[in-house]
Amino acid sequence: MHSSSLLPDPAVYQPDTLDLNTDEKAADYWFNCFRDMVAKFAKVAVKSQEEDHTATQRAEQFQAAYLQQLEEHQRNVPVNKGKMILGTSELLKLNETLLRRYGFADPWLRQKRLENASAVARLKQRLQELDALADEDTRWTELVRGVLAGNMFDWGAQAISNILEQDSNFGLHSALDRIEKRPWLLDNLDSWLNRLKGEPHKCAVVFVDNSGVDVVLGVLPFVRGLLKRGTKVLLCANSEPALNDVTSEELRSLLDDCSRECEVLEQAWSQGQLLVYANGQTSPCLDMRTLPKELCDAIAANETDLLVIEGMGRALHTNLNARFGCETLKLAVIKNKWLAKYLGGEDMFAVVCKFEPAAPS
Incomplete structure (x- = not known):
């Protein structure tokens, strides 16, 4: 829910600063940035569970799943342009969701x-x-x-x-x-x-x-x-x-x-x-x-x-x-x-x- 003290009119509130569906320069930069970043996060995930022999495989699955959804977001930009906002927040949230899905609750x-x-x-x-x-x-x-x-x-x-x-x-x-x-x-x-x-x-x-x-x-x-x-x-x-x-x-x-x-x-x-x-x-x-x-x-x-x-x-x-x-x-x-x-x-x-x-x- 929202706090009416902080957000008197939630209908006009838009949290995202960037919209990757409409800003081509931002999209070019951030899609590449997240592509690079996920490899680093996969390494951190493995290191956090070094004693678990399944960690490497799960981290690879996490990385593959993230890249697949990232590609999907990028592919859908022309369709979603002007219809829905895709902020960097969505891509950051996706990272955490998928880490948890593949067993990395807190790397x-x-x-x-x-x-x-x-x-x-x-x-x-x-x-x-x-x-x-x-x-x-x-x-x-x-x-x-x-x-x-x-x-x-x-x-x-x-x-x-x-x-x-x-x-x-x-x-x-x-x-x-x-x-x-x-x-x-x-x-x-x-x-x-x-x-x-x-x-x-x-x-x-x-x-x-x-x-x-x-x-x-x-x-x-x-x-x-x-x-x-x-x-x-x-x-x-x-x-x-x-x-x-x-x-x-x-x-x-x-x-x-x-x-x-x-x-x-x-x-x-x-x-x-x-x-x-x-x-x-x-x-x-x-x-x-x-x-x-x-x-x-x-x-x-x-x-x-x-x-x-x-x-x-x-x-x-x-x-x-x-x-x-x-x-x-x-x-x-x-x-x-x-x-x-x-x-x-x-x-x-x-x-x-x-x-x-x-x-x-």
Whole structure:
């Protein structure tokens, strides 16, 4: 279902940024991109079940099934042009559906656990760095930069997985150095900083992305900043695994660990000022029409007046151009050169920081 607070008119909501059925250049690029990507995902799938002698065969079946459906989508472009939208979200969702079908429920599980443990061990130090910044604007700028730098840690992005595989010491500070310098490609940071000088939000709903550095060292310090302003926070994570994205179940466990490192988080977590919800999604993207009832009820009951969407899948592949019924902050690093250029940027790791007022009702 949809939240009427976030989506007053679901009939006009279109999550997908691209339509491969009408945009030939986008179709040329993304069909090839997914063709290459599936081979990598098949390798990850096998590695995740090395002890199972059937893993290689199942991964080959997964890859063949994916390529077959990809060809079908491509073949149907002339027929479907103008009749139905084919977004990159559909091709990302297909990947997760087929991985599960062939017995690979969570290929990145081991990686997620390693990265979560490593990030939790660094959380206290990161919070101390942020608390040492006395100026409010400087601190909030660094909190936003932290979310963006954290969003670099995405095993689904080829450019990033190459960096992470080659440099085991690549951490948050390395990522802070790599992201685009201001002015960013889409830069509404000053509007966000000005908004923070006003009344605190009652409740923020925050849709998170990757495990490890992203959620622990990027998102949680930002969320802590909101909590310190008196804003209640609903953290929303995937219902099912997708790439290295954190699931709601994993996020609850992570918050138990992280609250031991920070009094603000501990208090909010134990007193129900910080809550975790499943977002109803089974892929790395976000369709606001398919949120669970429990989450929609919580959004309404808490008079949610701020929506934060983080990451490429949820804030770029989907929802970049969508308007919502409350103030919205969309944060992502573009980890794909083609998409950066398509959106008017020059370089990889261009930044989207889009702050929008509530859409007129």
